[in-house]
Amino acid sequence: MNKLLLLTGLVLLLQMQLGSSFKLVCYFTNWAQYYPAPATYMPDNVDPCMCTHLIYAFATMNNNQIAPFEWNDPTLYASFNALKNYNSELKTLLSVGGWNYGTSGFNTMVSSSENRQTFINSVIKFLRQYDFDGLDIDWEYPGDSDRGSPPQTQQQFSVLLQEMHEAFVQEASQSNKPRLLMSAAVSAGKSTIQAGYQIPQLSKYLDLINVMTYDLRGSWEGFTGEDSPLFQGPADQGGYIYFNVDYAMNFWKDNGAAAEKLMVGFPAYGRTFTLSNPANNGLGAPISGAGPAAPYTQEAGFMAYFEICDFLKQDATVVWNSPQAVPYAYKGSQWIGYDNQKSFQIKAEWLMKNNFGGAMVWALPLDDFSGKFCGQGKYPLMNTLKSTLGISFPNCKTPTITVAPNTAQPATAAAPTASGSDGNSGFCVGKGNGLYPNPKNKSGFFNCLNGHTYQESCQTGLVFDSSCNCCNWA
Incomplete structure (x- = not known):
């Protein structure tokens, strides 16, 4: 028994010295610079000692070539990548696309060998010019006819990733620099996955597969529901039994994705609803529409975690949804399904138990980064993930000087x-x-x-x- 305890202690000590094997992938959004103060968010607000990978969202495409989107992206790129001066282990990626970008640009780009090569060449030049460590592709979604992607884009996406990987390997050999990383933000919906991805091929060429296990319910359904439930709910029927974190992640793994490359999506926000009848305020309650736009993020049906904290302070009723391991809250006609520190910890422990590669968070500006809203310190959600996953950077130095935000x-x-x-x-x-x-x-x-x-x-x-x-x- 003493030998077993000694061996266990040595294993734990070795793990502490080597650091966590899990990754914490964090998205930065370039439009958060326009949130009203004190919610304005710039690269200088990022804690460089928190995430293993930072992804800058979003770049766009012009004529099959990657290009900046915001007027000041090149300046923000410099500040963003300067965070690596504080944390030598930090990796930065640039994400191209996003929901609002749509699919037509991707459809055209992957449609021919010439177009794909033009894109890949532009990506290599762009990432090296601005000191990024890799590319993230957020195509929502290949093979999705409802979004305008024809069926052949499923296979063409795989070809793009293969050609890009080969080009990245060749460029690294010629430049004597580390190979550029490849990641993709992918769907958590079963039918969308089946139509859009050749999973074994994606797993072969991508370094990170960021599964967007959120937006699993929203006002578009016509009834209340959780944004990112860990498990199936007792009342879930039909296709809704697939819309939970547990099912989505295991579907990816069981169909050919390497578990260590799969990142579980964590939302630092909730989905809001307006109840048809305030007296009917449980899960699955009928609604009249999305909740009103919140004061900072200003998007109907959406509320950042720091905005949720303000909502909860207004005598809202909080309910812990035990079967799905997430909370919801309501006040009057307003209802919100969201995540908090407790649900983040439970999900993080679940992903560790199931040997997934780590967590991906959408998005840093949505957490209470300043600590002014929730009374839980700075970055309460992010720090819950970081501590649960055992992530640490002993040699990281947090910057003490920040730039005045753009207000x-x-x-x-x-x-x-x-x-x-x-x-x-x-x-x-x-x-x-x-x-x-x-x-x-x-x-x-x-x-x-x-x-x-x-x-x-x-x-x-x-x-x-x-x-x-x-x-x-x-």
Whole structure:
């Protein structure tokens, strides 16, 4: 018995020294810079000592080539990837696509060898230029006719991943740099998975398979339900028995995905509903529509975790849904299905027990990153995952200086081109990456990136405000 205890102790000690084998994959969203203060979120708000992988969402595509989406993406890329200066183990990826991007761009890109090669070449150049460690593809969804993807895109997606992997291996050999990583955000719905993915092929070429095990219920169903239930509910019937984390993750694994590559999706938000009858407020209750837009995220039917904390403070009734291991809450006609620290811990313990690769979180700006809303400290959901999964970075140094957030309207500019016609081409030489006021034009500013000067200007009626590095009313 003493030998067994000693051996167990040595194993635990070794695990502590080697660190956790689980991954914590975290999405950053470039539109959170427009949330009203104090919810405004920038790369400088990211704790570099929290996640193993950070994914920047979203880039777009133009003419089968990857491209920035937001006006200031190149500046944010620099701040985002500078987080690796604090944590040498951190990996950063750039995600292309997203729900709002749709499918037509992906359909065209994968449709021919020439188009795929154009995309892959642009990705390699772009990721190396901006110091990303890999690409994340968020195509929602290949093979999904309801979303506009023809059936052949299922197989074409596999071909893209194979060709991209081969190109990444070749580029790494030629550049003598680590191979660029490949990940994809994929569906958790059984029929969507079957139509969209050749699972063994995806598992062969992807480093991370980020399963979006959330949005499993929403106001589109016509009745209340949990956003990300761990298990099937007692009242679930028909196809609804498939819409839970346990079923979705095991479906991926049982159909050919390597468990260690599968990341379980965790939502730092909830789905909201307006009840048809406030007296009927349980699971499956009829609704009249989505809940109203919350004050910060401003999207009907959606509420960030920090906004949920405010809702709960208003004498809302909280119910623990034990069969599905998640809570829900209601007040008057408003109902929300969501996750909290307790459900995050239970799911994390479940994924560890089932030997999945780790957790993926959508998204960092939705947690109470400042600690001002929930009274649970900074990043309560993220820190629950980090501690449960046993993730630590002994050599990581948390930055002590943060940049003032962008609290006003963004500047508008076309894709920046290096200035020179006005004699300011050398403005950024010797300066750090970032935005600087143009002393000759109150509405203008310079965007400095790696010593290159890009001249941009604010919308009509706005001036550049150095206090927030943003365009503001005069």
